[in-house]
Amino acid sequence: MLPTESTRIYPRGGLDVLSREEVAKFRDASTGMHDLLRRCALAVLTTGSTSDDPRAAQELYPEFDIEVHQQDRGLRIDLHNAPATAFVDGELIRGVAELLFAVVRDLAYTAIELVPEGGRDLGSSVGLTDAVFDLLRNARTLFPTDPNLVVCWGGHSISREEYVYTKQVGYELGLRGLDICTGCGPGAMKGPMKGATIAHAKQRKHRPRYIGITEPGIIAAESPNPIVNHLVIMPDIEKRLEAFVRIGHGILVFPGGVGTAEEILYLLGILLREENAHVPFPLILTGPTASAPYFEQIDRFLRLTLGEAATSRYEIIIADPAAVAKRMMAGIRKVRDHRIAQKDSFFFNWSLDIPLAFQQPFVPSHEAMAGLDLHHGRKPHELAADLRRAFSGIVAGNVKEDGMRRIEAHGPFEIHGDSGMMQSLDALLRAFVEQRRMKIAGDYRPCYRVVA
Structure with a gap:
């Protein structure tokens, strides 16, 4: 059995207290809420893992458990037999603790607020978009600043050359002051963040955002990478995808697999609607020279299934990180001008029609x-x-x-x-x-x- 640690931590800053009902839900094994909390918490405590088997961490740490307590002086989280890799000299790593607090925060909010019994209209498009907005706001990821958030999609299982390329693109984005949002895992989700950290440091950018958006079914297989400093757990893949396109000001797609293809089809399906024809949304597919055949095959598949009109909503740039960043900057400027003209917010894309x-x-x-x-x-x-x-x-x-x-x-x-x-x-x-x-x-x- 791998080495473990047990500890007691007190969250601060955005997760100071929980209601009695929220605490009770975490303790109730019959609802599956405690098991969900345990699986998501274990994924965070194994941050940086390169495994994509959702059962691997549970098999490595079968005795791990987590308890949530509400005391008079605030919230307390007890960890039992947690992975020792999440600690340094007996203390839980600060970044890991912050991600752990995010797990508790989002699962509690979803269990209490995003349910029909709470008066939510989850059967209508408007109601579901409001739910996405409220969860993102509760996670404190919405900032009324100038548009500067680039969503990066791509696979967790990519080649070394492709990974290096994602870092190079992230570096060019960071030099231009752009923040990064990904699916929070390894591979193409980690590379852009890693490249941007160096560029942000060079540019002396204060409080950069590295947002990771995931969902319970994915997080166990794709543990958050160590660079994520804002973690959001959406209830399901559909709300996760909507969150990406609502808060992002442009999207880059790196090489990936079926998950990346799903994301491309989701966005193109929305952008091809007549209601969204006037909405600017930069979408760039990019990779190193070795990935050119991959994008050619994706392009052929999209033309065959969605028609030639789909090609007007994206462009493919191969082996040119600086050109990718410049094109994204130009696209985001158009997004900014459009939002101003339409009196739409910078922090949430309300004008995009999602059926x-x-x-x-x-x-x-x-x-x-x-x-x-x-x-x-x-x-x-x-x-x-x-x-x-x-x-x-x-x-x-x-x-x-x-x-x-x-x-x-x-x-x-x-x-x-x-x-x-x-x-x-x-x-x-x-x-x-x-x-x-x-x-x-x-x-x-x-x-x-x-x-x-």
Whole structure:
């Protein structure tokens, strides 16, 4: 068994107290809330882990537990048999403690506030967007400053050359005063933050933001990287994706796997709606020279499925970090001008129209995956919504514990659709497997089967 430590900590700054109801929920094993808290807390305490197996940390630290107490003098968190790597000289590392407080904060808020019983209208598009806003505000990630937040998407399992490139791009972004938001994990989620830290230090930028947005099903497989200084745990993947596009002023996409493809389809499905035709939103796909074939294949798949119109909403820049940063800066200036003209806020993109089909949680059961309507003749944004769900299901089968259990019990998901579309999808997925973009380590066994 690996070395462990036990300690008692007192959160400060944004998480001073909890209600009796919130504390009771954390202690109630019957609701699954305590197990969720334990899994998310363990992911944070193993920050920097390179494993993408959601069960790995639990197997390494089977005796780990966490207790939340509300006392007269404030909140207290007890850690039992926590990973020793989260401590230095017997003291919990400060950055790890801050991320741990964020876990408790977000899970408590979601359990009490983001439920229908709390008067929330979670059946409408407006109600769901309000829920995303309130969670981000509660996490203190919304700042009324000039637009400067770049969301970086990309895979957790990428090559060394691709990782170095993400750092170079992050460095160029940081030199221009831009902050970084990612999915908070390793690989393409860590690289831009790491590059930006050096640039921000050179430019003497005070209080830079390295925002990591995740969700309970992902965090156990993709522990936050050590650079994240603002962690937000959204309730599900749909709210996580909406959070990215609501607070980001532009998006960069680095090489990745099915999760990255899901993100691209989500955003393009929204931007291709007529209601959003006038909304500027810089979207750049970029990587080193060796990644050019990857983006060519992504581009072909998007043209085949969503049509040539989709190409007007993104550009591809290969092996030129400075050009990427300059193009992003130019795009963000257009975003700023548009927000001023529309009297929209700088800190939350209210004017972007996101339909209910992109917001409703998708549970990737075998029946739901087989029932996706992946055929030509549909409106591009409607097809994008179902394609996004298909990739989301594969992500679940790869790295989410619930999805992995479904695959173990019932075999691979089946994905049905038009012959040409399925051939293109199958070729794309096979390329991800061959390029080892599905899993960090070990032989990959597909959790899906494409059926024409």
